[in-house]
């Protein structure tokens with residue numbers, strides 16, 4: 001199916017492992033063409049060309065777009081320049097939007113990847129129509145976005161919306177950012193593995209250890225998922241502890257933002273069918289003034305793994321039509 005030329009935008013989501021590109025209609029979320037390429041790992045100098053190639057392929061396939069949005073992981077300023085990105089080591093000061101503008105002669109906007117995903121959920125997904133919302137995506141790390149006054153809140157420098165690095169357990173597990181005790185270190189995929197190692201160190205969850213080949217250091221989130229799928233009762237202990245940490249972080253966000261709802265996305269929400277309701281139950285108990293406030297519903301994200309790329313296209317459209 002082809003998209004009307006005036007609604008044709010390219011969205012690029014640059015992740016730590018892959019670059020995902022779409023030609024999409026940002027008013028409906030409809031995707032016409034998809035392209036994927038691996039993120040170059042060995043040499044950060046190769047990243048701009050890898051992204052350019054994805055854009056060129058999308059243009060070849062679907063024709064010239066009205067504009068391009070590119071989401072990159074890390075601290076991205078209002079001009080779209082990446083200042084710091086732990087998931088793309090060695091890439092500093094990258095002005096990917098500027099590079100694409102010069103290469104293709106098109107309007108291009110640069111954004112943080114999680115801001116793009118949150119933008120997509122707000123405009124087209126589970127947070128549609130909200131004035132105040134918190135959007136959290138649990139992957140290897142935790143990404144997020146905050147909606148205030150009906151708009152994504154970008155902050156003074158463009159760096160807002162990093163809930164994964166809220167300090168929640170000072171001195172606790174090591175986070176990818178180098179600090180100990182960030183929410184991400186207990187409530188992401190990496191956090192699930194940390195929980196599992198703790199439970200294994202207590203002499204429990206032996207099935208998880210077995211699935212990891214007997215080495216606690218090899219335990220990853222998917223070993224816990226596999227044990228949960230087998231209905232291993234001790235893996236359930238890990239999951240309950242994990243859901244508790246997810247709830248603690250959300251309760252802090254609720255105390256700070258007072259949102260209409262919380263959108264929870266990422267593969268972990270599907271770990272079992274009770275997960276979101278378990279987190280909801282624990283969050284309802286732990287949130288400040290719990291007995292005296294309405295429940296803040298936790299709802300699953302709708303746009304899945306393509307949210308970032310769709311959101312980048314939405315951001316590019318906003319360049320023309322505003323918000």
Ligand SMILES: [Zn+2]
Pocket residue numbers: 164165175176177178179182184
């Ligand atoms: Zn951190």
